Amino acid sequence: MSGGVDSSVTALxxxxxxxxxxxxxxxxxxxxxxxxxxxxxxxxxxxALVANKIGVPYYSINFEKEYWDKVFAYFLEEYKNGRTPxxxxxxxxxxxxxxxxxxxxxxxxxxxxTGHYAxxxxxxxxTTHLLRGVDSNKDQTYFLNQLSQDQLSKxxxxxxxxxxxxxxRIAEEADLATARKKDSTGICFIGEKDFKxxxxxxxPAQPGNMVTEDGEVMGKHDGLMYYTIGQRxxxxxGGNGTSNEPWFVIGKNMENNxxxxxxxxxxxxxxxxxxxxxxxxxxxxxxxxxxxxxxAKFRYRQSDVGVTVHLNKEDNTARVEFDEPxxxxxxxxxxxxxxxxxxxxxxxIDKAFKESELLQYV
Amino acid sequence: xxxxxxxxxxATTPMHPEVIDVMTEAMTSSYGNASSTHRIxxxxxxxxxxxxxVLAASINAASNExxxxxxxxxxxxMAIINTAVKYSSVGKHIITxxxxxxxxxEPLKQLERNGFEVTVLxxxxxxxxxxxxxxEAIREDTILVTVIYGNNEIGTLMPITEIGExxxxxxxxxVFHTDAVQAYGTEDIHVKDQHIDMLSVSSHKINGPKGxxxxxxxxxxxxxxxxxxxxxxxxxxxxxxxxxxxxxxxRAVEIRQANKPQLKKDYQKLKNRCIVLLEESDLKFEVxxxxxxxxxxxxxxxxxxxxxxxxxxxLDLAGVAVSIGxxxxxxxxxxxxxxxxxxxxxxxxxxxxxxxxxGYGVTEADIEAAVQKLAKAVKFLx
Numbered sequence: 001m002s003g004g005v006d007s008s009v010t011a012l013x014x015x016x017x018x019x020x021x022x023x024x025x026x027x028x029x030x031x032x033x034x035x036x037x038x039x040x041x042x043x044x045x046x047x048a049l050v051a052n053k054i055g056v057p058y059y060s061i062n063f064e065k066e067y068w069d070k071v072f073a074y075f076l077e078e079y080k081n082g083r084t085p086x087x088x089x090x091x092x093x094x095x096x097x098x099x100x101x102x103x104x105x106x107x108x109x110x111x112x113x114t115g116h117y118a119x120x121x122x123x124x125x126x127t128t129h130l131l132r133g134v135d136s137n138k139d140q141t142y143f144l145n146q147l148s149q150d151q152l153s154k155x156x157x158x159x160x161x162x163x164x165x166x167x168x169r170i171a172e173e174a175d176l177a178t179a180r181k182k183d184s185t186g187i188c189f190i191g192e193k194d195f196k197x198x199x200x201x202x203x204p205a206q207p208g209n210m211v212t213e214d215g216e217v218m219g220k221h222d223g224l225m226y227y228t229i230g231q232r233x234x235x236x237x238g239g240n241g242t243s244n245e246p247w248f249v250i251g252k253n254m255e256n257n258x259x260x261x262x263x264x265x266x267x268x269x270x271x272x273x274x275x276x277x278x279x280x281x282x283x284x285x286x287x288x289x290x291x292x293x294x295x296a297k298f299r300y301r302q303s304d305v306g307v308t309v310h311l312n313k314e315d316n317t318a319r320v321e322f323d324e325p326x327x328x329x330x331x332x333x334x335x336x337x338x339x340x341x342x343x344x345x346x347x348x349i350d351k352a353f354k355e356s357e358l359l360q361y362v
Numbered sequence: 363x364x365x366x367x368x369x370x371x372x373a374t375t376p377m378h379p380e381v382i383d384v385m386t387e388a389m390t391s392s393y394g395n396a397s398s399t400h401r402i403x404x405x406x407x408x409x410x411x412x413x414x415x416v417l418a419a420s421i422n423a424a425s426n427e428x429x430x431x432x433x434x435x436x437x438x439x440m441a442i443i444n445t446a447v448k449y450s451s452v453g454k455h456i457i458t459x460x461x462x463x464x465x466x467x468e469p470l471k472q473l474e475r476n477g478f479e480v481t482v483l484x485x486x487x488x489x490x491x492x493x494x495x496x497x498e499a500i501r502e503d504t505i506l507v508t509v510i511y512g513n514n515e516i517g518t519l520m521p522i523t524e525i526g527e528x529x530x531x532x533x534x535x536x537v538f539h540t541d542a543v544q545a546y547g548t549e550d551i552h553v554k555d556q557h558i559d560m561l562s563v564s565s566h567k568i569n570g571p572k573g574x575x576x577x578x579x580x581x582x583x584x585x586x587x588x589x590x591x592x593x594x595x596x597x598x599x600x601x602x603x604x605x606x607x608x609x610x611x612x613r614a615v616e617i618r619q620a621n622k623p624q625l626k627k628d629y630q631k632l633k634n635r636c637i638v639l640l641e642e643s644d645l646k647f648e649v650x651x652x653x654x655x656x657x658x659x660x661x662x663x664x665x666x667x668x669x670x671x672x673x674x675x676x677l678d679l680a681g682v683a684v685s686i687g688x689x690x691x692x693x694x695x696x697x698x699x700x701x702x703x704x705x706x707x708x709x710x711x712x713x714x715x716x717x718x719x720x721g722y723g724v725t726e727a728d729i730e731a732a733v734q735k736l737a738k739a740v741k742f743l744x
Binding site for chain 2: 059061
């Protein structure tokens with residue numbers, strides 16, 4: 001239980017269904033400020049209110065060290081390499097459904113339930129399938145793509161069949177303290193803080209030039225790590241160039257510390273025909289052919305695109321070809337495969353290509 | 363809370379039914395302000411002064427030496443901060459130990475930030491200091507010695523009488539304060555014989571209401587108040603007195619005083635029984651601190667190889683309340699400074715210790731059931 005409305009309702013629903021529910025709050029990050037204020041402390045108060053209201057015991061556990069080692073270190077390392085990490089994917093894989101799941105099992109739990117918008121369905125043969133949440137706007141399978149069959153076999157997602165609005169309604173009706181609590185946004189450890197400012201505390205920023213593909217200097221950037229492929233906001237270039245179209249980040253040159261910018265949302269350099277990715281895991285243990293077609297998402301809340309996957313089982317890498325050119329493929333983000341409603345698994349994007357040309361994204 | 367086994371009486375205690383009765387009565391009929399001249403005010407004043415006499419007698423002090431406070435923490439704060447303020451022209455050196463409660467530790471830290479010098483005596487393996495350590499630490503500018511009477515985490519008793527006697531032999535006055543919050547319920551305290559200048563007590567550790575305590579201040583001292591305002595408590599503690607609470611506190615002290623020798627024996631018996639049962643259940647464990655030189659109601663045990671936080675949850679889900687070394691909220695766990703003091707900074711006992719503490723209503727059958735559940739949980743976690 002995070003102190004948010006989703007996990008609150010999750011606990012309530014399971015309790016109503018007759019499960020023996022134990023609420024657990026995880027503290028993964030310490031953001032105590034000089035006044036002693038800490039987000040976790042405030043959230044924990046909401047856990048207490050909700051758990052007492054629905055009549056379940058609750059406890060808090062600390063995974064700050066695990067989170068730092070497994071998620072935050074990875075997060076920094078990826079930024080250092082000019083990539084855009086996805087800490088939520090890593091947190092699910094290493095913390096929520098590993099460290100925390102293990103902890104829950106050691107307390108004698110049969111399942112771990114979370115407020116994710118996703119579904120699991122269990123076959124007669126014992127296989128658990130990860131399915132998209134019914135609320136397509138909220139579906140969180142993208143972040144759960146790295147879960148293994150072993151992990152999935154021990155999870156429950158009671159909100160998967162619901163719309164967010166229904167979750168809020170249930171919370172209101174049950175008079176839960178979190179019914180109207182604002183959804184958390186952004187990366188959990190950064191919260192509402194300024195992202196640049198946050199990152200600057202951990203990684204030295206190296207300002208450099210913003211250049212066009214032809215090498216024309218258009219301005220200064222604050223450090224390559226602050227920019228993502230396809231980004232428009234915060235470039236501060238206006239009116240210059242060959243048209244009135246806005247400027248976008250279309251590439252990075254790590255060697256020269258240059259941010260490559262180009263004009264127009266549909267800039268040709270933003271479109272890739274295929275990508276390579278690594279660290280693939282699949283949600284079931286079903287044998288995969290080396291080549292198969294399915295749909296894929298390479299960022300959260302994006303519509304699926306048709307792809308053909310060429311899997312290299314030796315090293316868990318793949319070459320993924322798009323049916324149509326895809327815009328702003330971002331190294332470091334997850335590529336996630338679907339077969340209809342089922343999330344098949346995914347990997348981490350390394351490189352994007354336009355035909356035979358490597359797009360200079362990192 | 364049927365069948366719930368509460369073994370965390372060092373954290374706080376349930377109120378004695380008689381305490382609840384007198385408080386209910388006081389809440390109903392004695393709503394007056396003890397500072398008021400009129401009749402209903404005088405009723406409250408009467409309750410207040412009768413209580414003060416009972417509290418004073420319980421430690422062999424005089425009534426005018428008792429200052430009502432909001433609890434042990436306020437008593438400790440007042441004793442330490444205001445002694446330092448009062449005597450700062452004489453000296454700025456204070457002596458304490460490394461196993462004090464946070465209510466002593468934190469005020470001392472603040473004094474350090476404000477130019478006072480604090481010598482922190484390290485305890486031995488048992489959790490106690492020796493009088494020799496105090497002698498060696500004493501300086502001409504020492505103004506205060508503050509030492510916990512009996513430790514709240516491991517129960518170890520300190521040589522309070524010896525320290526009091528020794529300080530008396532010095533050429534200059536060194537104020538002696540002791541935090542007796544845990545010890546008050548079972549130990550025979552005689553502030554005059556033991557030469558204690560200030561002593562902190564809390565009501566809720568002895569089946570009284572929460573939010574009340576007292577500070578004994580020897581009438582040979584004149585320590586200013588911490589909470590400023592009205593003239594209550596001889597100007598040493600402003601604020602309208604909590605008369606129903608004070609009535610309950612008085613009753614709790616009366617019950618305690620009448621039963622102390624028996625309670626002491628009962629708790630010691632429970633403690634011994636608990637140790638025997640632990641031995642019989644084949645658990646690998648070690649008692650932290652000392653079994654003999656210890657408060658009878660506290661038993662701190664290092665259960666080897668088992669994470670205490672998980673054990674606590676298992677026991678709680680099985681209906682047994684114990685405590686682990688240190689308080690934890692919102693996932694923040696501070697390693698216990700007491701366990702670190704008697705072991706070492708990274709000793710396994712720090713993560714693997716649970717504390718049983720006994721009190722009103724605890725039976726031998728409770729201990730048997732608790733140890734049985736503990737053994738089951740340990741087996742599950744192994």
